[in-house]
Amino acid sequence: MKISERAQSISLFFAMEFGKRAAQLSQQGHHIIKLSLGEPDFGAPPEVIEAGKNLMDGRPLPYTSALGLPELRQKISEFYQKTHGVYVDPARIIVTAGASAALLLLTAALVDAEDEVIVGDPSYPCNRQFLSSFGAKVKLVTTNAASKYQVTAQSVKDNWSDKTTGLMIATPSNPTGTSIPVAELKQICEWARQRQAWRIIDEIYLNLADHDEQGHAPQTVLAFDPEAIVINSFSKYFGMTGWRLGWCVVPESMVSIMENLAQNYFICPSTIAQHAALACFSDASLAVCEQRRNIFLERRQLVLEGLKRIGLFVPVEPNGAFYVYFDVSSTGLSSWEFCERVLQEAHVALTPGQDFGFCDANTHVRLSYAASAEELKQALQRLETFMQSLSA
Numbered sequence: 001m002k003i004s005e006r007a008q009s010i011s012l013f014f015a016m017e018f019g020k021r022a023a024q025l026s027q028q029g030h031h032i033i034k035l036s037l038g039e040p041d042f043g044a045p046p047e048v049i050e051a052g053k054n055l056m057d058g059r060p061l062p063y064t065s066a067l068g069l070p071e072l073r074q075k076i077s078e079f080y081q082k083t084h085g086v087y088v089d090p091a092r093i094i095v096t097a098g099a100s101a102a103l104l105l106l107t108a109a110l111v112d113a114e115d116e117v118i119v120g121d122p123s124y125p126c127n128r129q130f131l132s133s134f135g136a137k138v139k140l141v142t143t144n145a146a147s148k149y150q151v152t153a154q155s156v157k158d159n160w161s162d163k164t165t166g167l168m169i170a171t172p173s174n175p176t177g178t179s180i181p182v183a184e185l186k187q188i189c190e191w192a193r194q195r196q197a198w199r200i201i202d203e204i205y206l207n208l209a210d211h212d213e214q215g216h217a218p219q220t221v222l223a224f225d226p227e228a229i230v231i232n233s234f235s236k237y238f239g240m241t242g243w244r245l246g247w248c249v250v251p252e253s254m255v256s257i258m259e260n261l262a263q264n265y266f267i268c269p270s271t272i273a274q275h276a277a278l279a280c281f282s283d284a285s286l287a288v289c290e291q292r293r294n295i296f297l298e299r300r301q302l303v304l305e306g307l308k309r310i311g312l313f314v315p316v317e318p319n320g321a322f323y324v325y326f327d328v329s330s331t332g333l334s335s336w337e338f339c340e341r342v343l344q345e346a347h348v349a350l351t352p353g354q355d356f357g358f359c360d361a362n363t364h365v366r367l368s369y370a371a372s373a374e375e376l377k378q379a380l381q382r383l384e385t386f387m388q389s390l391s392a
Helices: 005-009 014-027 046-055 070-084 099-110 125-133 153-159 182-194 252-265 271-281 283-310 335-346 373-391
Strands: 093-096 116-121 137-142 164-170 198-202 229-233 246-249 323-327 364-368
Touching: 014 335, 046 271, 046 283, 070 093, 070 271, 093 099, 093 252, 099 125, 099 198, 099 229, 099 246, 099 252, 116 125, 125 137, 125 164, 137 153, 153 182, 164 182, 182 198, 271 283, 283 323, 283 373, 335 364, 335 373
Parallel strands: 116 137, 116 164, 164 198, 198 229
Antiparallel strands: 093 246, 229 246, 323 364
16 A cells, blocks of 8 residues: 655654653553643633533534634634734634644645745644645744744744745744744734735644733734734633634635635534533633633742752743743753653653754753643652662
8 A cells, every 4th residue: 555755754743652652651550640741631611511511412413614603703703802902803713623623724725835934943843744744845943042942033034035935933832832022023924924925823822821010911913913824722721622622813815715625624623612612701711711821820830940959951931831841961861862761760751852843852851731730749759869860
């Protein structure tokens, strides 16, 4: 049987691979603390869970519109208005089977073979894989701690070419948990807009990001670049990882194209997940999500203090996504060796930097603090014991 070159060119998703190894060790009776995946331990808000239960009463659950339930698109629009002070026409909001489906549809709509697309390094690996699968030439732009591991307006300009058709930016970022300053993002978007290039802004972690001193939520790119394409998800802020539901916001001119692609690729997102997600936007559910965001802040501080005590250096502290990107070069181990040994010897699952690109990949490791505080404390104790064994 002939396997496509496309399939053979896609590398392993190492976070999932280490998750699989962790599951195997768990089946052998070991207690594995899983900090390799960005999966909030809370689950969906109670009202969402209750709504999901009520839907399973034998009623028919037919397909919805390929663009999603109109009432859910309206709720998302109201969420932008209430949380970010930005009006987004519900007609421009497309509900998808997870943010991954949104990215697939957008890549199919925008990318032709040999198109050059700018992506920061390090970055979430699946974003690059989607682009490459549709023939794009992904230009990875090296970042560093000084830029918070994010591209800058200058680095985008320096790497721009006549073949560049678009760029993809995640802010806050996975794996570093850092955000691009608003002024910098404005410059980047304006540069791309002037060259008629598309810009996809991954805001999956935006609502988990730090608020300003006045208590205001971080600004969406749509506040200053209404023609930007935004990806978001119900997985992180709303804790609905396994429900597989996301959305994107596209320019009006793209809606019919996205609808045609969605009809052919997916028919529609999960009917159950969509109806249940309506409960995300009640006052009670939003209060729960905000309470959990504050808990993540406490967990972040717990992890940062623990890593400092252990002697594992964090070059840039996160201010958004629930990840810490720390340096293991002092151990004399590569990031891959460090993660393998920590999993086998300390029973803590982490993700090596090789998952996210080339920049500092051999020296950095991602830790997800989406686990409970008790699990995090125990993981830090195990890491400390492991570090002491290396010293010995």
